[in-house]
Amino acid sequence: MHTSVGQTRLVLASASPRRRELLGQLGLAFDVSAADIDETPHQGEAAPAYVLRLAREKARTVATRTPGAWVLAADTTVVLGEELLGKPRDEAEVRDMMRRLSGRTHEVQTGVALAGPGGEHPGEHPGEHPGEHFMVVRTRVTFRPLSAGEIAWYASTGESLDKAGGYAIQGKGGFLVAGIEGSPTNVIGLPLGETLELLARAGVPLPWSKP
Numbered sequence: 263m264h265t266s267v268g269q270t271r272l273v274l275a276s277a278s279p280r281r282r283e284l285l286g287q288l289g290l291a292f293d294v295s296a297a298d299i300d301e302t303p304h305q306g307e308a309a310p311a312y313v314l315r316l317a318r319e320k321a322r323t324v325a326t327r328t329p330g331a332w333v334l335a336a337d338t339t340v341v342l343g344e345e346l347l348g349k350p351r352d353e354a355e356v357r358d359m360m361r362r363l364s365g366r367t368h369e370v371q372t373g374v375a376l377a378g379p380g381g382e383h384p385g386e387h388p389g390e391h392p393g394e395h396f397m398v399v400r401t402r403v404t405f406r407p408l409s410a411g412e413i414a415w416y417a418s419t420g421e422s423l424d425k426a427g428g429y430a431i432q433g434k435g436g437f438l439v440a441g442i443e444g445s446p447t448n449v450i451g452l453p454l455g456e457t458l459e460l461l462a463r464a465g466v467p468l469p470w471s472k473p
């Protein structure tokens with residue numbers, strides 16, 4: 263997809279097909295450019311600080327190579343108690359995550375960051391990209407108590423490996439979930455209502471705003 267928002271391009275800094283599809287639902291035109299960054303959490307880093315740091319880093323990385331564009335990025339993680347559950351490495355780790363999530367409520371947290379087309383002018387605060395806006399959105403998700411058979415089958419489907427917490431609520435993993443409190447699109451990787459508010463706050467022209 264290539265076009266511009268008013269005079270200024272909007273770029274989605276993501277390799278995630280889910281984020282591309284979700285942002286596309288807002289009727290905005292945008293380009294896509296993935297940011298490959300190190301996603302290792304810092305020692306003792308709290309979940310909201312972690313997802314925000316990664317979202318801002320992705321946005322800044324792409325903003326540096328696309329000057330004059332608005333750059334939107336996000337990072338999603340699953341938080342169970344104090345623990346961050348990222349993407350599982352293999353099927354055994356998926357089974358382990360499913361056993362831990364079974365019958366319990368966890369939070370899905372997404373950091374969303376928008377870097378403005380600020381050129382070379384410094385931001386207001388040290389380390390801040392000019393025109394930067396960001397936020398963290400949290401959704402509570404409760405899993406059904408899962409049987410050993412359900413866990414083994416789900417882990418074998420292969421849909422877990424590129425998903426935080428090892429499941430996809432929008433896919434085969436829908437049966438795992440008993441209830442959800444908060445934004446559903448946040449769980450899939452981009453909270454649409456809040457993203458819209460962020461874009462509006464930053465002054466990005468929306469499809470229905472007057473020219």
Ligand SMILES: Cc1cn([C@H]2C[C@H](O)[C@@H](COP(=O)(O)OP(=O)(O)OP(=O)(O)O)O2)c(=O)[nH]c1=O
Nearest residue numbers: 276277278337338425426429430431449450451
């Ligand atoms: C919990 C859950 C996560 N996910 C996905 C959303 C995110 O794409 C992924 C978490 O990984 P992220 O690191 O947030 O994103 P990504 O690596 O897929 O893409 P990029 O960094 O390039 O933007 O997990 C689902 O699709 N469904 C779910 O139910």
